[in-house]
Amino acid sequence: TLPNGGTTATVALNDADLCGIFSGAFTNWNQVTNPDNGSLYPAGAITVVYQANNDGTTDLLTAHLQAVCPVPSGTTAVPVTFTVTQNFASLFPSSTPPSNFVAATGSSGVAASLLALSGAGVGYLGPDYTNTFLAPSSSPAKTNNLSVASLYNTTTKADVVPSYQNATLAIGAVTVPSGSNESNPSLWVPNASNPTTGYPISGTSQIITSQCYATHSDTPTVAASVIDFLTLHYESNVSIINGNGFDVVPSVYITAIKETFLSNLSGLKLNIGNKSVCGPLAGR
Template structure:
């Protein structure tokens, strides 16, 4: 009896320890998921959970504090999204939770490209213009010959994201800047491709997650898709197309985003997610994938864990080695300095830092 009681007590303690160890609940974007959690060099701490749901669900779970969307219970402490928080989402959150939870914080995590994997016999160095990409992904051109000006009758088979995806939003933002009659900016491919909601060709294939794209492209000759750089060898022109002659390397991503200035109004979350839909140089399909945190947490341990992670991530070199190993590009040092000054140390004096005593007096995301 004593032994059974001791075992039961030990299991209870272990369960409590496990629950305490996984103190910070989050999830969202699949594009950077392997960087965040599940790999030997992932950057989220051991006490952070990360549910891979896609950007749309990630934003929704955080904005409504609905942990069920991450298949768990309790408070949602953070989300990750390649899809930028819209003005409506920010306004609704402020109306519903601003007084009780405090402000939210949207921060650039890492810079990313959207790579264009392909499989086409006879093609080992595919180079498409942005206009050709519009034609292929909209269905305006249905064969590779029509797209490339050859006699090739192989059908173009598009592999697209079937769920709400920040990767789709980044891609559609670029395509909208090139061919606005064919694409709107939207996180859902069937709504981004115009007319919204129109039927797709029966040979096109929708997949739920980033990890499924390259596999689906490689399965059938004539396929083309779009994916984050961690889902494919983005530096190899044999498997990933150049766009306007440019390969999605880290150097070309950095060049494309180099014109984005540090926000002049730090309290506005929208300013921390710069939009460069058609950069003048570098790789053309780029953006930052973002973190979304609360400024205020009623659980002091959660606030400390969040602050500690942000301190590490926005230091120099911080998580740069892992970021580059996963084919992403680190946030520039001047942005890291600005994030640290505003949201970690408050050396800016803007009172935007995590659990600031003035801003978070008696309020915060629930225990």
């Protein structure tokens, strides 16, 4: 995200650009190549704003960098071995990023730092802190009005803006667990770190619940309430989620979630409150 005060993408970046910028190999925009015409951007020092707190946005960024880096050839900087992490600074020796990197806390802190840099910085943050093109209902987005960079998808060979629609395209390209694989929790986290379509840096947040819940006189329908909440999340809250720049998972995932965890149409007895599984258990 760049603090240039626009509503749509003003800069296009490819994987080599991302590797160079976030490793510290590129410290000036005249080292960064526009993927649309192969020319270098006009000169100007790059300040990278990263999240100092452990955060899921760092997890998504580093997952993509791990998939597409190392540092571009021809640079003099020490290469960074990118791994998936929520702690960005830990990627560097002694957990100390290069001198042109600035730490901030959370998406709100990154946005504030970018605004203070007045066009000289690049960072990463949630869409609800960017602009109303991405998050039309978000108050921070209205205030910040940050410009965003489009990313070049190497498979579709097109620049892609970080809209929730393009994130959903990326997630939808990942196969939904089926059969016996449905009982493996890790397979329900779509690996879209380098998707064949959509926005190249995309991922999901996880909702973790128990399967079995105890019934008490003051909470007689806990399991049913959890199911109602999740149904509401996937069906009725979509406009609120979209308005803040996010999306529910693609419909094929929603169907699988409902059939596996909110009912037992899958026949795997993984659904919340399944009597044959939860009957002898105390639950939560």
